[in-house]
Amino acid sequence: MTLLEERHDQPAPVAPPQPPAAGSACPPARFPVRRLVAPLLLFVVVVACWEGLSRSMHGSRAYLVPSPWSVLTKGLLAHDAYSQILPAFGRTAELATTGLLVAIALGLAVGALLYRFHWLERASFPYLVALQAIPVLAVAPMMAVAFGYSFFAKAVIVVMIAFFPIPTSFLLGLHSVDQGMDDMFRLHQASWATRFRKLAFPNALPNLLTGFRISAGLAVVGAIVGEEFFQYGQPGLGMRLLQYLNQVEYHRLYGCLILSSILGMAFYGFFTWLSQRVLRSWHESAQRRP
Amino acid sequence: MSAPAILTRTRPATRETAPEPPATAATPTAPPPVASAAEGEPLLSFSGVGLAYADGTHALAGVDLQVRSGELVSIVGSSGCGKSTLLRIASGLLPASCGAVQAEREHLGYVFQDATLLPWRTVAANVGLLCELRGVPRERRRQLVQSAIDMVGLGGFEHHHPRRLSGGMRMRASLARALTVDPRLFLFDEPFGALDEITRLRLNEELLGIFEARRFAGVFVTHSVTEAVFMSSKVVVMSDRPGRIVAEVPVPFAYPRPPDLRFDPAFARVAATVSATLRDLVSPSPAPAALAS
Numbered sequence: 198m199t200l201l202e203e204r205h206d207q208p209a210p211v212a213p214p215q216p217p218a219a220g221s222a223c224p225p226a227r228f229p230v231r232r233l234v235a236p237l238l239l240f241v242v243v244v245a246c247w248e249g250l251s252r253s254m255h256g257s258r259a260y261l262v263p264s265p266w267s268v269l270t271k272g273l274l275a276h277d278a279y280s281q282i283l284p285a286f287g288r289t290a291e292l293a294t295t296g297l298l299v300a301i302a303l304g305l306a307v308g309a310l311l312y313r314f315h316w317l318e319r320a321s322f323p324y325l326v327a328l329q330a331i332p333v334l335a336v337a338p339m340m341a342v343a344f345g346y347s348f349f350a351k352a353v354i355v356v357m358i359a360f361f362p363i364p365t366s367f368l369l370g371l372h373s374v375d376q377g378m379d380d381m382f383r384l385h386q387a388s389w390a391t392r393f394r395k396l397a398f399p400n401a402l403p404n405l406l407t408g409f410r411i412s413a414g415l416a417v418v419g420a421i422v423g424e425e426f427f428q429y430g431q432p433g434l435g436m437r438l439l440q441y442l443n444q445v446e447y448h449r450l451y452g453c454l455i456l457s458s459i460l461g462m463a464f465y466g467f468f469t470w471l472s473q474r475v476l477r478s479w480h481e482s483a484q485r486r487p
Numbered sequence: 488m489s490a491p492a493i494l495t496r497t498r499p500a501t502r503e504t505a506p507e508p509p510a511t512a513a514t515p516t517a518p519p520p521v522a523s524a525a526e527g528e529p530l531l532s533f534s535g536v537g538l539a540y541a542d543g544t545h546a547l548a549g550v551d552l553q554v555r556s557g558e559l560v561s562i563v564g565s566s567g568c569g570k571s572t573l574l575r576i577a578s579g580l581l582p583a584s585c586g587a588v589q590a591e592r593e594h595l596g597y598v599f600q601d602a603t604l605l606p607w608r609t610v611a612a613n614v615g616l617l618c619e620l621r622g623v624p625r626e627r628r629r630q631l632v633q634s635a636i637d638m639v640g641l642g643g644f645e646h647h648h649p650r651r652l653s654g655g656m657r658m659r660a661s662l663a664r665a666l667t668v669d670p671r672l673f674l675f676d677e678p679f680g681a682l683d684e685i686t687r688l689r690l691n692e693e694l695l696g697i698f699e700a701r702r703f704a705g706v707f708v709t710h711s712v713t714e715a716v717f718m719s720s721k722v723v724v725m726s727d728r729p730g731r732i733v734a735e736v737p738v739p740f741a742y743p744r745p746p747d748l749r750f751d752p753a754f755a756r757v758a759a760t761v762s763a764t765l766r767d768l769v770s771p772s773p774a775p776a777a778l779a780s
C-alpha cells in the first residue's frame with residue numbers, strides 16, 4: 198500500500214503505453230518500396246552486364262550466351278518453351294517441397310530425441326556429420342537399386358541433402374537455453390516435457406528457422422540434382438536442363454535456370470517471411486533496421 | 488556488539504520522522520505494526536552448511552544462518568565468495584555438501600540477478616508462468632497476475648514483450664512473477680545490481696513496501712552497503728572463498744522505513760560498521776567493532 202501511494206507521485210514511468218504507436222503504425226507504410234530499390238538497381242546492372250557479355254561473344258560461341266531479351270522471348274514466353282518449362286517447374290517444386298517437409302519432420306524428431314537423450318547425441322553425432330559428408334551423387338545409384346527409378350527415390354535424395362541443417366540448428370537452439378531460466382523451471386518442478394515445450398523449443402525457434410531457410414535452398418538443389426540423375430518419369434527442371442543442354446537449346450536452358458533460381462528464391466522467401474512472422478515480437482533478428 | 492547498542496540508543500533522538508514511538512523501538516528487532524499470523528516462524532535455517540563444487544572449488548564452509556518471517560537479511564561479501572551459491576542451496580537447486588538445510592520450498596520466491604524473462608512471452612504471460620507451471624486454474628491465475636503486476640506498478644504494460652521494457656521494468660516484471668507464488672521465503676540475488684542508482688533506490692523503496700505488507704522471510708544479496716542497511720533487519724558479512732559468515736550486524740530501525748532514513752546519522756553509523764567489517768576482510772587490521780559470530 199505504501200507502494201501504491203509512492204507510485205502516484207512518480208513522474209514518468211507508468212504512463213499509458215506509447216511505444217505501440219511508434220512501433221507498429223509507422224514502418225509498414227515505408228517498408229516495401231525502400232527495400233526494393235537496391236535489388237532492382239542490382240537487377241538492372243546484372244541484366245546490362247549480361248547483355249554486354251552476349252554482344253561480346255563472337256561467331257561460333259555466340260550461342261553460349263544468348264541475350265536476356267531473346268531468353269525471355271524464346272526461352273520463356275514462347276509457347277513451346279513455357280508449355281514444357283512451367284509443368285517442369287511445378288514438378289520440381291512438388292519434389293523439393295515433399296523432400297523438405299520430410300527433412301523438417303525427421304530433423305525435428307531427431308533433434309528432439311538427441312536433446313532428450315544426451316548419450317544418444319554424443320554417440321550418434323559423429324555419424325550424423327559423416328552422413329552429411331557422403332557425396333549424394335555417389336549414393337544415388339544405390340537409391341536407384343533400392344527404390345527403383347521412382348519419385349520416392351528422388352525424394353530420398355532431396356531429404357539427404359536438406360536434412361542436416363535442421364537437427365544441428367535445432368540442437369544448437371535447444372542447448373542455448375539460459376541457465377537462469379532453466380533454474381526457474383526446475384525450481385517449480387517443471388517436467389522435462391514442460392521445459393521442452395515452454396522453454397527449450399521456443400528458445401530454439403530462431404536457430405531452427407535459420408535451419409529451415411538453409412534447408413529450403415538445399416532442397417531445391419537436391420530436387421534438381423535428383424532429377425538430373427534419375428532421368429525418369431514426368432520431366433522436372435533437372436531433366437529439362439540436361440535435355441536442353443544436349444539439344445543445344447540454350448534459350449530454354451537459360452529459361453530453366455531462371456525458373457530454378459526463382460524456385461529457390463520462393464522457398465527462401467517463404468521461410469524468411471515465416472521467421473519474421475514468428476519472431477517479430479521478440480527476437481532481434483526479426484527487427485527491421487532503418 | 489557495542490556499536491549497534493549505541494545506535495539503538497541514539498536513534499530516538501536523531502529521528503523525528505520515525506513513525507514509531509521511541510519506547511517500543513528500543514530493541515533491534517522491534518515487531519512491526521503489521522503483524523502476520525506466522526510472525527517469527529523460521530523459514531530458512533542453515534547449520535554448518537558447506538559446499539564444494541564438482542571441480543573442487545570450495546565455495547561455502549560452516550554457514551549457520553536463520554531467517555524468520557518478518558526478517559529481511561542482507562548478505563554482503565566480495566565477488567565470488569559464495570553468495571549466489573548460498574541462495575541456490577537455500578532454494579534447493581543445489582544440494583549442500585555438508586550440514587543441514589531447512590527451508591520453505593512451497594511458497595518460495597527467487598529473483599535472479601538478470602530478470603530471466605522469456606523473451607517470447609508478454610509481461611502478463613511471463614508473470615503468470617509460475618502459476619502455469621503449478622497448475623493454478625486460469626481464472627485464479629489471471630487475478631494473481633493482475634494483482635502482482637499492479638503491485639510492482641507495471642499496469643498498462645501487460646502486453647509488452649520484455650525487449651520493449653527498460654531494465655528497471657524488466658526487474659519489476661521479474662519481481663511480479665515471484666510474487667505470484669505468495670512467497671513466505673523470498674530470495675534476492677543482487678536483483679538491482681545492473682540498474683542505475685535512481686532506479687535502484689526507487690525499487691528498494693518499493694520492495695520494502697512489499698516486504699512491509701507481506702512480511703515474508705527475505706534473504707537479500709547485494710554489493711551495496713547502503714542498500715543492505717536500508718532494506719534489512721540484519722546484515723550478514725561473508726568472508727572470501729570459502730564463504731563463511733564473519734559478522735552479523737543488526738539494523739535497529741523499525742519498519743516501515745521512510746526513504747530519508749538513508750540520510751540519518753544513525754543509519755550512516757550502521758553502514759560504516761558494515762563497511763569497516765568488509766574492509767577488514769581485505770586488509771586485516773585490529774578490528775574496531777568486531778561483532779558477534
Ligand SMILES: Nc1ncnc2c1ncn2[C@@H]1O[C@H](COP(=O)(O)OP(=O)(O)OP(=O)(O)O)[C@@H](O)[C@H]1O
Pocket residue numbers: 540541542544545546565566567568569570571572573728
Ligand atoms: N557450477 C560451478 N562449478 C564450479 N565452481 C563454481 C560454480 N559456480 C560457482 N562456482 C565458484 O564458486 C565460487 C562462488 O560462486 P558464487 O556464484 O556463489 O559467488 P558470488 O558470491 O555470488 O559472486 P558474485 O558476487 O560475483 O555474484 C566462485 O569462486 C565461483 O567461481
Ligand SMILES: [Mg+2]
Pocket residue numbers: 570571572676
Ligand atoms: Mg552471485
